Amino acid sequence: MAEAYGATWRVRLVEVLYLMTSLALALFYLVPAFTLIVSATWVGSALTAPWLPDVPRREPLHLAEDAVTFLLGFPAAATLLARLACRVQRNRLDHVFGIVETSPPDPLADDNPLLRASRFLLGRDAWSAVVYSTVAGVHGLLAAGAVVVLVVCGGATAVGALIGIVFVLVQGAPGDLVGPLVLVVAGPLCALVGLRLAPTIVATEVLLHRMLLFEAPEVRIRRRLVHVQDSRLRMVDAAESERRRIERDLHDGAQQRLLALSMTLTRARSRVGTDPDTALELITEAQRESREVMDELRQVARGLHPRVLTDHGLGAALPVAAGRAPVPVRVDVELPERPSPRAEGVAYYVACEALTNIAKHAGATRITVAAERVPRTSRRGGRGGDLLRLTVTDDGAGGADPESGTGLYGLWDRVDAVDGTLTVHSPSGEGTVLTADIPWEA
Known part of the structure; x- marks a missing residue:
């Protein structure tokens, strides 16, 4: 119990250190927005200068140089700094939380280097990076700053109040102890509130970064x-x-x-x-x-489309496929009604291919194939229609790797073609669990 308690507080301290880093980076994330504000300020002053009698007139050459600096240089610097902020945050998500996503290339990218450079500096992605860095900076400054202030200032206040109590006792003035005693109580309470808020703030920050960086x-x-x-x-x-x-x-x-x-x-x-x-x-x-x-x-x-699947459905076809496997297979099918023929065909293909892969690569002694109808929840929280969930579990060697020729890419492509999802959990030495969620009305 004591070890678990200590581990929890160590996690809280790590989260506070992470938020302190977020607070420091927030100032950097706001630099692109500040740069654009400076550029906009110059534009405003340049437009209003002719109507202000006390403002000296600039020479055209100097005015053109300033225009290039503030209209091109500052925005380009802002987008470059914003892209750097995105790179820094992606590295943080990778090293701290293990959230990795490769940057997808643009299939419609132009081969002209000049166009690529202009798009990199002033294109839509560049301005999206500016928006991201600004939002991330504001969030870090407010949310992370609040936690850091509560924890650091609360702890520092408590330590300072304790020193003040010792000083008051040495001076022999007990009547002055009221203020330090209040701070001794209030400081740890503020630090405790900050520590309790740290997990929530970290979770919201990670969610924000994932939405802005990876889900644009x-x-x-x-x-x-x-x-x-x-x-x-x-x-x-x-x-x-x-x-x-x-x-x-x-x-x-x-x-x-x-x-x-x-x-x-x-x-x-x-x-x-x-x-x-x-x-x-x-x-x-x-x-x-x-x-x-x-x-x-x-x-x-047999591998194309068996007649038993067409006539009697997945509940009758899966036992037939299981009977051909060299490993004992248990089949659990709980389908109140038949899904669409396309969904049945995809599920049957996934089951047959999974059984073949297990027989070739897994060295399993027992396999379970289960099919059921489950509700699907959309990303926005509503119902997104039902799913045909096929689960194939074995007790083999695990460590399934798509690059080793185990046929997983073919299964992914087949399931993805009907907007389904395929997940594989295959720790080395612990067997493999393959789950295919296929739209019921695919």
Whole structure:
């Protein structure tokens, strides 16, 4: 209990130190706005100077130099400082909270270096950075400043009051103890309030920075465009690979058996008149080969869209897919009704691919596949429609890595194509939990 209590207060002190850093950085974050204010002040004075009789007239050359400085130099400096503020805050979110998001490239970027430079200095992203740095600076100055003042000033006041009490007692004037005693009580109370407010202020600051830095509309659009480009290329590659697999399976299996079947029927036809018994045996052999060809064709088409899924839904198709796995699979399906055919197809594909990946890479001894209908809550707090949630859990080696060829990119692309989400929790040595949330009416 004492260790937990001490750990909590250590966390509080770290949060206060973080807010002290935020307070110091807030002054830097406000520099771009101050620079623009100076530029606007010069513009105002330049426009009003001709109508003020006491203001001396400037020479045109000096006026042009000032115009370049205040109309171009100061705004460019403000946007550069704002971009630096964004970089500093991204590094803080990375090193302190582990919040990392790569800066998405602009798919529509121009190759002209002059246009790129002008857009970098005075484009929409540059002014968005100025707005961000200003908002972040005001928040740090007010919110973080309030906590720092409460904690630091409260603690300093209590220490100073204790020294004052000692001084009063040495001087032998007990009547002067009222003020220091009040400060001894009020100082720690203020510090305690500041420590209690620290987690809330840190949380609001992180939320603000994430919204402004990572969730800006233009950032989301660019990220979406880049993601669509990448996923489109991966899906084209996956479709080409699947086409080659089907072509190879048909060529090596069904096509050869169909050729053998045709030759057997030709032999039977040539012996119908001369040797009916042998012809009957050949026809029987042809029937057996035709059944084998049908089985092979079913194997080829099994990964495309099984008939049991179309006729009876996901609840009947998942046990069939589980029965083909080399590892024992438990299937839990709780679906009061069938989702859309597209949602069922995506869920079935994810389940089959996940079972294949587990059999190849995980070394698991037990797998659980669960499907259920869950409500979806939108980002704005309202209902966003229901989801078909498919969860595949195994007790294997864990450590699933998309870069190691485990097929996760293909699953992500398939789920994302219907605006679903795929999450993978795979700590090394602790198994893997794959969760696909697919819109019910995809």
